Amino acid sequence: MGLISDGTTIFDAGALSAGLGFSMTFIKKLTASSSGTLSFVNGASGVVLDSTYKEYLFILKDIHGSVNDKNMGFNVSIDGGDNYNVAKTSSAFEAYHYENDGAAAAGYVASRDLGNEAGFQILTSEAGADNEECACGTIILSNPASTTFVKHFVSTMVDKNPAPGAVVNRVAGYANTTSAVNAVQFKMASGNIDAGTICLYGIT
Secondary structure, rough: OOOOEEOEEEEEEEEEOOOOOOOOOEEEEEEEEEOEEEEEEEEEEOOOOOOOOOOEEEEEEEEEEOOOOOEEEEEOOOOOOOOOOOOOEEEEEEEEEEEEOOOOEEOOOHHHHHEOOOOOOOOOOOOOOOOHOOOOEEEEEOOOOOOOOOEEEEEEEEEEEEOOEEEEEEEEEEOOOOOOOOEEEEEEOOOEEEEEEEEEEOOO
């Protein structure tokens, strides 16, 4: 059985019609090794972060810092990475559950949101520095090359903190600029990104 909307076939025999799906194109992988920052700059080292794709996906895997109880953040640049200081507005939410079942909660985290501020956007809770206390997740950055609209982003991260427990962090907002965003940088609040990888994909 097919699905037809306004005369256009969406699904037929379980398959999505041509031109209606999406695909992910791998662009670049960065591997941390006691790294102060990890940066994706358009045109540098094979990085594409321009109008080629309307949406970009960052996948963060097994990230942990060199200093215990520190969160990770990101920022964007409109000048090819010379400055990472674009004003951002965001909302942040967290849910956590301890391994020993001793505590669990969910709610808004005002300390991690931004109100048209240029600082780094916090993505994780205060993750641990041990290998087993890593953080993983995704960030979607929409239409960074636009010179008309602000640049929206959505992040979902999960980490194991030293409590210990599982913490889910959800952040959404926008970079408040109509200039093209052409670089993205990640760093810890303190210390280095001790290990982990970040992969960049373009979505069509």
